[in-house]
Amino acid sequence: MRVLVTGGAGYIGSVVSAELLDAGHQVTVLDNLSTGHADAVPAGAEFVQASITEADPVLAGGQFDAVVHFAAKSLVPESVTAPELYWQNNTAGSLALLESMRRHDVGAIVFSSTAATYGEPDTVPILESSPTRPTNPYGASKLAVDHMLTSYAAAHGFSAVSLRYFNVAGARIASDDSAGSYGERHATETHLIPIALQVAAGLRPELQVNGVHYPTPDGSCVRDYIHVLDLADAHLRALDRASARAGDGQGSHLICNLGSGSGSSVREVIESVRRITGRPTPAVDAPNRPGDPAVLIASNDKAADELGWRPTRDLDRMVADAWEFFQRLRPEVAGATGSGNG
Numbered sequence: 001m002r003v004l005v006t007g008g009a010g011y012i013g014s015v016v017s018a019e020l021l022d023a024g025h026q027v028t029v030l031d032n033l034s035t036g037h038a039d040a041v042p043a044g045a046e047f048v049q050a051s052i053t054e055a056d057p058v059l060a061g062g063q064f065d066a067v068v069h070f071a072a073k074s075l076v077p078e079s080v081t082a083p084e085l086y087w088q089n090n091t092a093g094s095l096a097l098l099e100s101m102r103r104h105d106v107g108a109i110v111f112s113s114t115a116a117t118y119g120e121p122d123t124v125p126i127l128e129s130s131p132t133r134p135t136n137p138y139g140a141s142k143l144a145v146d147h148m149l150t151s152y153a154a155a156h157g158f159s160a161v162s163l164r165y166f167n168v169a170g171a172r173i174a175s176d177d178s179a180g181s182y183g184e185r186h187a188t189e190t191h192l193i194p195i196a197l198q199v200a201a202g203l204r205p206e207l208q209v210n211g212v213h214y215p216t217p218d219g220s221c222v223r224d225y226i227h228v229l230d231l232a233d234a235h236l237r238a239l240d241r242a243s244a245r246a247g248d249g250q251g252s253h254l255i256c257n258l259g260s261g262s263g264s265s266v267r268e269v270i271e272s273v274r275r276i277t278g279r280p281t282p283a284v285d286a287p288n289r290p291g292d293p294a295v296l297i298a299s300n301d302k303a304a305d306e307l308g309w310r311p312t313r314d315l316d317r318m319v320a321d322a323w324e325f326f327q328r329l330r331p332e333v334a335g336a337t338g339s340g341n342g
């Protein structure tokens with residue numbers, strides 16, 4: 001299949017692009033490098049440095065079968081202080097992309113949605129039929145695109161799959177030391193596992209455990225962590241489904257959660273990081289982050305039923321692969337004191 005991957009120079013986009021290439025697809029990456037890295041575009045992919053509002057000429061000449069759409073801004077605190085960036089990039093940008101697809105008769109799309117569309121759940125596990133009440137502009141800007149896809153499916157025969165990610169972690173590690181390994185390396189790091197690895201490597205003095213009095217077994221927040229390779233597997237399945245249905249003109253929009261179906265607390269993540277890295281990884285109690293729900297866990301039954309998808313990689317594997325990626329990226333830091341059984 002010929003696939004346009006927007007945001008293919010970012011964390012998840014680069015991993016999915018590499019897996020698409022391995023599966024024999026032709027990949028064109030469209031990324032403006034605002035947060036992505038040129039060297040994260042996998043060898044074998046064509047690369048166009050442009051934003052999603054400039055997709056028209058690419059789609060015009062490309063004979064594409066489908067689009068996998070990752071390009072977005074994704075920092076929750078930034079979305080609160082500068083919501084215009086999120087409505088512009090994530091929502092208006094996606095609308096421009098859908099209009100380009102419509103003009104050039106590309107009707108199959110896999111969209112990178114998020115658990116943030118649900119906001120604070122009344123019950124867990126969270127179902128796709130649970131209420132969507134995002135608590136920040138990031139989640140709202142993504143939910144708007146889910147609604148857009150539902151209406152484009154109904155009115156214009158689009159065949160769409162929205163995948164609602166829970167907490168994505170881990171990396172794709174190539175067997176040799178050269179190209180082919182892709183993982184998380186954000187300029188502004190807010191996510192727990194990469195921050196904990198920076199602490200393990202001595203780049204930060206300690207990890208702050210944000211909230212220690214939640215109604216959870218150990219008092220810290222519980223999240224549903226999912227390995228980026230399991231996530232990529234779901235994208236390949238979603239792509240097959242979207243493209244298979246694109247021709248019939250009926251229009252369909254499937255929304256599926258992507259999570260492991262079970263939760264890990266912040267303290268359990270820290271224990272995993274200590275186990276895998278062999279480093280002390282100091283942690284201190286700290287205040288709650290505003291707006292953080294106590295527990296977020298996905299139901300993944302729908303992805304199993306509709307896509308035949310089952311995640312297979314556990315938290316230790318996510319931490320081990322993220323640590324391996326970190327060591328390859330920063331050998332001078334990560335290798336300093338040693339062991340690690342990643």
Ligand code: UDP
Nearest residue numbers: 190191192195208209210221223266289292
């Ligand atoms: N967290 C923490 N310390 C940190 C970063 C995150 O205790 O330095 C907690 C955060 O409060 C949340 C969990 O780790 O409960 C996962 O946070 P992350 O930002 O990785 O993902 P989120 O669930 O917010 O999307």
